[in-house]
Amino acid sequence: MNIGELAKSSGVNAKLIRHYESIGLIAKAARSESGYRQYSDTDVHMLRFVKRCRSLGFSMKEIKKLISLWKNQARASSEVKNLAQAHITQLEEKIIELQAVVDTLKTLAKSCRGNNRPDCPILEDLQK
Amino acid sequence: MNIGELAKSSGVNAKLIRHYESIGLIAKAARSESGYRQYSDTDVHMLRFVKRCRSLGFSMKEIKKLISLWKNQARASSEVKNLAQAHITQLEEKIIELQAVVDTLKTLAKSCRGNNRPDCPILEDLQK
DNA sequence: TCTTGACCTTCCAATCATTGGAAGGCGTAA
DNA sequence: TTACGCCTTCCAATGATTGGAAGGTCAAGA
Incomplete structure (x- = not known):
């Protein structure tokens, strides 16, 4: 074909x-x-x-x-399994990393009123 | 400087x-x-x-x-907050996606004996 | 037979964020 | 003056994929 x-x-x-x-x-x-x-x-x-x-x-x-x-x-099927296992570990590390970022951002977002005023704890934190 | x-x-x-x-x-x-x-x-x-x-x-x-x-x-601080919120949503979606992949891989890995023999349920699944 | 259109070919470039090297100019201390 | 560290620009690579351009091939219809 x-x-x-x-x-x-x-x-x-x-x-x-x-x-x-x-x-x-x-x-x-x-x-x-x-x-x-x-x-x-x-x-x-x-x-x-x-x-x-x-x-x-x-x-x-x-x-x-x-x-x-x-x-x-x-x-040897062990080779395949090891590869898969290593990949799982990588992914889990990535997930933990992303989750930490999400947690940080959520904390920041919670502290911001999100209104018409310019004062913003998110920006204040980011510039640190 | x-x-x-x-x-x-x-x-x-x-x-x-x-x-x-x-x-x-x-x-x-x-x-x-x-x-x-x-x-x-x-x-x-x-x-x-x-x-x-x-x-x-x-x-x-x-x-x-x-x-x-x-x-x-x-x-307006709302602009910042909206941006942060959108990013949080993106990240959470990504995490869910990665977690699903991890779950799939873990199930596959569990089913594989990981020994010297060639038979491997992981490979069998992947070629489907 | 000619043309149309769908399929195939290669090559070059863009995406995203960053890093690397090459080749050369500038600034300061010995 | 030489040496060295810092600066400059430009070009290219990373990883995975997508896009377009320019052109060749194949089968069907007029």
């Missing part, structure tokens, strides 16, 4: 598929006589895999690793 | 200060005869303000607005 059909089947933009190829995330596609990229059903699965990984917030680097594990029948 | 001292006093990299000027986040600095940027104590405060906003996750666009409010003595 051509890239357009792969895009439709996988849910990944044709432009993005070419980009993934260019950065080496996915292998170079075979070409038709006229230079069109040719794909198989396996590629549909792989791109769905990539898409799902992205939606779970894995970086391209991590996805590269995940793809190689996915392809490798001799993998 | 020169940009180096401003950088030291404000905690914002000289490179970044120039960048902020180039994108119009902060006003163009006056220049000495030899072309060096000249700054005052007010600029130290402003850059600290910017830095603090960044650390709270405001975008450059939002900070631009916040700076203009900060400078504007005729502002």
Whole structure:
């Protein structure tokens, strides 16, 4: 199939598929006589895999690793699990960080009357 | 003062200060005869303000607005509060999103034995 | 056969915020 | 005068994606 059909089947933009190829995330596609990229059903699965990984917030680097594990029948599942676990830890740290920011902002917002007057404890705090 | 001292006093990299000027986040600095940027104590405060906003996750666009409010003595504090509130909402949405991803990943990770064998429910799920 | 339109190709650029380097000018102390 | 630290501008990279331009290919309809 051509890239357009792969895009439709996988849910990944044709432009993005070419980009993934260019950065080496996915292998170079075979070409038709006229230079069109040719794909198989396996590629549909792989791109769905990539898409799902992205939606779970894995970086391209991590996805590269995940793809190689996915392809490798001799993998140890511990490798996959470790990668997932590391990612979970990262995300949890990020959440804690964001939550702290939210808490700070909420405290600030609460202290501000939010009226027509210029005096604003939020701005006062921010300039410290 | 020169940009180096401003950088030291404000905690914002000289490179970044120039960048902020180039994108119009902060006003163009006056220049000495030899072309060096000249700054005052007010600029130290402003850059600290910017830095603090960044650390709270405001975008450059939002900070631009916040700076203009900060400078504007005729502002309504409601404008500041609304901006902060909108940002809080954004962050809370992001947190919910990340938490959902963490939950998904944790469920997946739990189902994987993480041993030397290749069979891995995580990979199986990801390719769906 | 010609044309239309949908599809494909590559290349270059923009996004966002920051950082890095290169190449050169300025200022001051030894 | 030389040396060094600070300053200048410009160009490029990061990470992931999207956009456009300019052009080639393919199948269907007139």
